[in-house]
C-alpha cells in the first residue's frame with residue numbers, strides 16, 4: 511500500500527476541450543484540491559484528438575460529457591487511437607470514469623436513428639437516442655461501491671436524450687432513488703465493472719459528492735483510507751444536491 515504523503519494521483523483527461531459540457535473541469539479541480547490538501551501529489555495530462563495514451567502512465571482516466579456533435583468526433587478518435595490503451599489500463603485496474611456523454615462512449619455504441627457512434631466496448635451496454643423528452647433533472651442514486659452493504663448516496667443532475675441499456679451480466683453503478691437514470695424506467699443508473707465506472711450524474715458530480723471524489727482517489731492509489739478534511743462546505747453542497755433531488 512502506498513503512503514499518502516508520497517503518493518501522486520496521475521489523471522489523464524480525455525478530450526478536456528471537447529468533452530467538458532457540464533463542470534467536468536470542476537470535477538478534475540475537486541480531485542486536485544482534495545489531493546493537495548492531503549499532500550498527495552496530483553498530475554493531470556490531457557489527451558486530445560489524435561493523441562495516444564500510455565496505459566501505465568495514469569491512475570485515473572476521465573471522460574466527460576459532450577454534445578452529440580463532439581461525441582461523434584471523439585468517439586471515432588477514441589476507437590482509432592486510444593481503445594487498446596484504455597482496455598489495457600482498465601485491465602490492470604486503472605480507474606476509468608465516464609460522465610454522461612463519456613459514459614455512453616464506454617459501451618458498444620450510441621445509436622441515433624440510422625447513425626451509430628462507436629464506443630470503446632469497455633462495458634457491455636448500448637445507448638439509443640430517444641425521440642421522446644430528454645431525461646433531465648436532479649437525480650439521486652444509492653450505491654454500494656465496496657460491495658460490503660454500506661449504501662451511500664450520489665446526488666447530481668442529469669440531462670440526456672440517450673437511453674442506456676446494460677447487457678445481462680453488467681451491473682449498474684447504483685439504483686435510482688429520485689430522477690431518471692439509465693432509461694427513465696429501469697431504476698438503474700450508470701455502470702460499474704471493476705475499475706470502470708460510468709454515470710449520467712454531472713452538474714457537477716464530484717463537488718456535490720466529496721466522499722465519492724475521495725473514494726476515487728483512494729481506489730486509484732490503492733489506499734485504504736484518506737486523512738479526514740474539514741468538509742463543512744462539501745457536506746452542505748451534498749445536502750443541497752440531495753434536497754434538490756428530494757432525498
Ligand code: GLN
Pocket residue numbers: 531574575576577578581609610611612669670671672673
Ligand atoms: N449527447 C448525449 C445525450 O444527449 C449526452 C449529453 C451530455 O453529455 N449531457 O444523450
